Amino acid sequence: MAWFLGFGIAGLIVTALSLVFDGFLESLGGGLDGFLSLPVIAGFVSALGFTGAIAMGAAGAGVVPATLAGVGAGALVGWATWRFSRALLRDGDAPAPRGEDLTGTSGAVVTAIPVGGYGEVLLYLAGQPVKYAAKASAPIGRGSEVWVESVLSPTSVAVRPVER
Structure with missing residues (x-):
């Protein structure tokens, strides 16, 4: 369970770093259109860690079921973060007020x-x-x-x- 909590805390640290360094991975190329942005990675890692820890601690699941639950929750949170950030970036077409x-x-x-x-x-x-x-x-x-x-x-x- 300590590993899962470590992943959750690491995801929170990456979230804090993404406030400063977001866009760095996109600048390296690859054409993934923000799918490997720091907020997406941070959401995935945090959800994986905390969901895995909850599954092990509260539900008494083993390592493999807890990992699968964490990966599923991480994928869902990462996808939601990616979609939300795309929606925010798409809102830039309005002209500036004059x-x-x-x-x-x-x-x-x-x-x-x-x-x-x-x-x-x-x-x-x-x-x-x-x-x-x-x-x-x-x-x-x-x-x-x-x-x-x-x-x-x-x-x-x-x-x-x-x-x-």
Whole structure:
């Protein structure tokens, strides 16, 4: 059972190392498309070790049945890790948000906007709240809802009050 616990702990150590060195095995080539990545190997080794130890300790299984159970669990965990990492890597095709995406969106005035001067508005860019300097043709009070008419610079926008 000590061997199985050793494999489980070694898998946890490889998991910690994969935070720094992941991608190293893929860079060596072989065309396995992440199947030999460190997280996959770590998942396999940990599941093999801990499942084998549980099978021997709790179920009283012998070495061969415990090894077979560990290999089965390790293969399942390794496969799941591989599929999950592929799904995460496939999510990179979305374009990065740009300031021009703000045109036509609504927001709220944080600092009142005087005539001819700048105030602040809270807008949402890609779901994240961002404060922008705002200019308007008429004074707009704090807390008012506004529409973005145009983007003046990377940090400022022209707005108009929402008419309901």
